Amino acid sequence: MKKLPLEEKVAPIRERRTGAIRAYMGTARQLLADIKSGKLKACDRAFTNTWTCSSSIMAGPIRMATVSDGVVIMHSPMGCISNLSQFLAPGLQPHEETKQDQGGYTPNQPATYYCSNLTEEEVIFGAEKKLRETIIVADKRHHPKSIWIFTSCVSGIMGDDIEGVVKETQAEVGATIVPIRCEAFQSRICQWGHDSAGHAILKYLVKKPEKKRNDMINMMASTAVWAEDRIHLAELLGKVGIQCNTVPDYAVTESFRILSEAACSVALCPTWSDYLGKGLEQEYGIPYVRDILPLGTARTEQWLRKIAVHCGKEEEMEQLIKEERAAVMPRIEALRKQWQGMKVFVSCGITRSLHLPHMLVNDFGMELVGINPFEFDEEAIVDLENLLKLTGGKDFLVHVSDCQTLEMANYIKKLDVDLFLGHRGSVGFIFKHGVPGLRVGVAYGSRHGLRRDMDSGRQMGFSGVLSYARYLDNVIKNPSFSEKLSAHTRLPFKESWYEQDPTVNMVDPL
Numbered sequence: 001m002k003k004l005p006l007e008e009k010v011a012p013i014r015e016r017r018t019g020a021i022r023a024y025m026g027t028a029r030q031l032l033a034d035i036k037s038g039k040l041k042a043c044d045r046a047f048t049n050t051w052t053c054s055s056s057i058m059a060g061p062i063r064m065a066t067v068s069d070g071v072v073i074m075h076s077p078m079g080c081i082s083n084l085s086q087f088l089a090p091g092l093q094p095h096e097e098t099k100q101d102q103g104g105y106t107p108n109q110p111a112t113y114y115c116s117n118l119t120e121e122e123v124i125f126g127a128e129k130k131l132r133e134t135i136i137v138a139d140k141r142h143h144p145k146s147i148w149i150f151t152s153c154v155s156g157i158m159g160d161d162i163e164g165v166v167k168e169t170q171a172e173v174g175a176t177i178v179p180i181r182c183e184a185f186q187s188r189i190c191q192w193g194h195d196s197a198g199h200a201i202l203k204y205l206v207k208k209p210e211k212k213r214n215d216m217i218n219m220m221a222s223t224a225v226w227a228e229d230r231i232h233l234a235e236l237l238g239k240v241g242i243q244c245n246t247v248p249d250y251a252v253t254e255s256f257r258i259l260s261e262a263a264c265s266v267a268l269c270p271t272w273s274d275y276l277g278k279g280l281e282q283e284y285g286i287p288y289v290r291d292i293l294p295l296g297t298a299r300t301e302q303w304l305r306k307i308a309v310h311c312g313k314e315e316e317m318e319q320l321i322k323e324e325r326a327a328v329m330p331r332i333e334a335l336r337k338q339w340q341g342m343k344v345f346v347s348c349g350i351t352r353s354l355h356l357p358h359m360l361v362n363d364f365g366m367e368l369v370g371i372n373p374f375e376f377d378e379e380a381i382v383d384l385e386n387l388l389k390l391t392g393g394k395d396f397l398v399h400v401s402d403c404q405t406l407e408m409a410n411y412i413k414k415l416d417v418d419l420f421l422g423h424r425g426s427v428g429f430i431f432k433h434g435v436p437g438l439r440v441g442v443a444y445g446s447r448h449g450l451r452r453d454m455d456s457g458r459q460m461g462f463s464g465v466l467s468y469a470r471y472l473d474n475v476i477k478n479p480s481f482s483e484k485l486s487a488h489t490r491l492p493f494k495e496s497w498y499e500q501d502p503t504v505n506m507v508d509p510l
Helices: 028-037 054-058 078-087 120-125 128-142 153-158 162-172 192-204 227-238 253-261 270-284 297-311 314-339 350-363 378-390 405-414 426-431 461-477 480-487 495-499
Strands: 024-027 070-074 113-115 146-150 176-180 216-221 243-248 265-267 343-348 367-373 397-400 419-422 437-439
Touching (some): 024 028, 028 378, 070 078, 078 113, 113 128, 128 146, 192 270, 216 270, 227 461, 253 270, 265 270, 270 350, 297 314, 314 461, 350 378, 367 378, 405 426, 437 461
Parallel strands (some): 146 176, 216 243, 216 265, 343 367
Antiparallel strands (some): 024 397
């Protein structure tokens, strides 16, 4: 593993650190062959119809704003912080109070965030004084334990000395100031923002361990892993005496300080956790578990056993697995008979794209016809090889893109797809083509207001398989929404585009 340069101000961009690419179209076998032969190269697009910012979305304002004793400051024009109002909306938050071993969430819990609101004059002459004043005001008003400063493209181009401001101001405030360098123009892989957040956490918050705890693990997951999943997995592990220090969502500042004391770190979202997990392993010798996610019964068993080894709970864990399997397998086997051979396409972040098919194929008997991860890097090679083993060696389409619906529309119309699972933004567009499907993960707002089943957004663990099956069953039994939508929708692309090979949009970078 390459040594992470934690002494530097900025995390290395993902293109260099992990060889990440954001544009590819071919088959799984072809992609692996290109990688092993050294023929894989970075591509660009002749036309790009979506983009994701590594600062305002991926770096963590929407994650760190849920830290209950923290304050977020975005050093940017006002528009850069607008995503917070979307992701912190009540519909995307838990409906019930959630308890974690560290931290938790209360309904209507306020999220405290500021924006330095850079003006044209400040862009020219600098805004370090304004940032300093914002830090002091936030500390006096809210008395937080941590203040998270996120940079932007504008502040990066201005050249404000963020670290200098932090050094000068730290003695005047009670909170720990955490500057996160995440100017989106530095990397074309938006997930680099996750690395920037991990870099800052390791540099400014994690403290040397006072003790090592064999009964505690770090559970790392972004907002895309719903609270129900985190709560359920923590309850499972709690049955054998293992506590979960869950970061970053709904954590407290102390959650980050004690990351160095855990028996191991497990990634529920390896994309978010990659830099932080590897940094903890590098600096404190904490094993980092990223290769297995608890999606599907077989993978949940492997995940639990791996954690049990690090915590010395192998015997207790085997008994727990036996009990949990017995409770869900009869129903899963019945569903498998109904859904056997159904052709599914998965389009989402690299984590679910490479791990959710284990549930769909192993537990439900579906056939994987393609995946669309947002990016692909060297860490994903083994995961892709595992998917080929899962399909019995049967090849499938791999389209690397961050929801480029122009290309998606082309090949989805040609593929024989029974079910499409994707992130918001792409799903509605695909529905207009008459392909039935759902969001890959159910949001809190999708739950019926009068029911509010606590497992209705669950996807991970043993009971998560049944919960997700109920969610999928909605559209499998009744695909009328996509059918009616396609019948009354005019598509934005000409018929001539559907007749072309979508790879014509892939071009050499400038």
